[in-house]
Amino acid sequence: MAAEVYRHAIGTFQSHSYANNVNHKQRLRNNFVRLVNNDSVSNNVLSSRGARYSSCSNRRSVIRSSASQTSVADPVSLSPSRTPTTDTNKKSNEAALILIRHGESLWNEKNLFTGCVDVPLSKKGIDEAIEAGKRISSIPVDVIFTSALIRAQMTAMLAMTQHRRKKVPIIIHNESEQARQWSQVFSEDTKKQSIPVIASWQLNERMYGELQGLNKQETADRYGKEQVHEWRRSYDTPPPNGESLEMCAERAVAYFRDQIEPQLLSGKNVMIAAHGNSLRSIIMYLDKLTSQEVISLELSTGIPMLYIFKEGRFIRRGSPIGPQEAGVYAYTKRLALYRQKLDEMF
Numbered sequence: 400m401a402a403e404v405y406r407h408a409i410g411t412f413q414s415h416s417y418a419n420n421v422n423h424k425q426r427l428r429n430n431f432v433r434l435v436n437n438d439s440v441s442n443n444v445l446s447s448r449g450a451r452y453s454s455c456s457n458r459r460s461v462i463r464s465s466a467s468q469t470s471v472a473d474p475v476s477l478s479p480s481r482t483p484t485t486d487t488n489k490k491s492n493e494a495a496l497i498l499i500r501h502g503e504s505l506w507n508e509k510n511l512f513t514g515c516v517d518v519p520l521s522k523k524g525i526d527e528a529i530e531a532g533k534r535i536s537s538i539p540v541d542v543i544f545t546s547a548l549i550r551a552q553m554t555a556m557l558a559m560t561q562h563r564r565k566k567v568p569i570i571i572h573n574e575s576e577q578a579r580q581w582s583q584v585f586s587e588d589t590k591k592q593s594i595p596v597i598a599s600w601q602l603n604e605r606m607y608g609e610l611q612g613l614n615k616q617e618t619a620d621r622y623g624k625e626q627v628h629e630w631r632r633s634y635d636t637p638p639p640n641g642e643s644l645e646m647c648a649e650r651a652v653a654y655f656r657d658q659i660e661p662q663l664l665s666g667k668n669v670m671i672a673a674h675g676n677s678l679r680s681i682i683m684y685l686d687k688l689t690s691q692e693v694i695s696l697e698l699s700t701g702i703p704m705l706y707i708f709k710e711g712r713f714i715r716r717g718s719p720i721g722p723q724e725a726g727v728y729a730y731t732k733r734l735a736l737y738r739q740k741l742d743e744m745f
């Protein structure tokens with residue numbers, strides 16, 4: 400089974416340009432050896448990149464001091480400082496972090512630059528989201544963050560239809576006092592069976608400026624392949640009147656640090672459904688990639704990626720493979736226990 404875990408870890412990352420990187424493959428091999436030798440997240444499998452976030456605890460105050468964020472949390476018990484997760488019966492501060500790029504959109508299908516244009520999933524994207532949900536169906540999720548764009552929200556919702564815990568994802572409406580009041584839930588039991596979904600523009604796709612709506616191939620034919628590649632993948636060159644990855648990172652990573660890390664610190668298991676470039680910038684932060692390394696980071700639509708957050712570190716665990724893949728749950732003892740609990744319940 401151990402060999403199977405490794406094979407899947409490598410296989411899944413082939414959709415990820417890391418897989419073309421020899422060092423990364425070597426790291427995966429090393430990780431695998433560590434996984435086999437000791438099934439504990441305390442071994443930092445990303446020793447060269449494992450990030451230390453000593454300032455995280457300082458940032459916890461940000462979420463507590465934000466009145467709007469606290470009230471967002473209230474309808475379904477999101478406050479990290481008051482409500483420990485019940486799903487996984489946590490004793491340590493380990494938490495799962497699932498990242499998922501939305502499934503294929505109707506404009507991905509047509510090969511159009513999309514950016515902040517709010518386009519829904521294609522039929523293939525719907526299938527990808529459901530498939531992604533199967534892959535993470537036995538990983539605990541206590542809170543979901545999505546962008547404000549429908550393709551990310553559809554992906555999160557469709558994925559959660561497959562979750563074995565069968566909790567209901569509920570979009571939190573906090574845009575006005577009335578919206579907050581009118582979406583209150585008055586049953587504690589029902590709240591417990593719900594997962595809050597927080598939608599934020601900061602997780603939106605990078606704004607693609609005057610490329611939005613243009614065909615990617617036609618744009619490359621017109622401006623040259625190199626120029627278009629620079630617009631699409633460089634760290635600091637923005638497309639005409641759009642955001643560079645660096646600009647996108649400024650708001651997406653700040654949001655991650657201020658609003659999402661405190662949830663992880665409090666032991667909540669988090670899923671983020673977002674976009675190619677907002678997630679690239681977050682992964683750059685989690686894995687401490689350089690502005691050169693991030694150029695070759697490509698994310699496929701609808702493939703979930705799993706990190707474990709423990710003792711201030713983000714430990715990449717590869718991508719969950721499928722609902723029946725035992726290896727996924729061997730990543731940590733806690734995930735294995737959670738799965739066992741689900742097996743007993745359902």
Ligand SMILES: O=C(O)[C@H](O)COP(=O)(O)O
Pocket residue numbers: 511512513514515604607631674675676
């Ligand atoms: O906005 C888009 O067009 C895509 O979601 C991401 O496009 P990219 O792969 O060109 O960055």
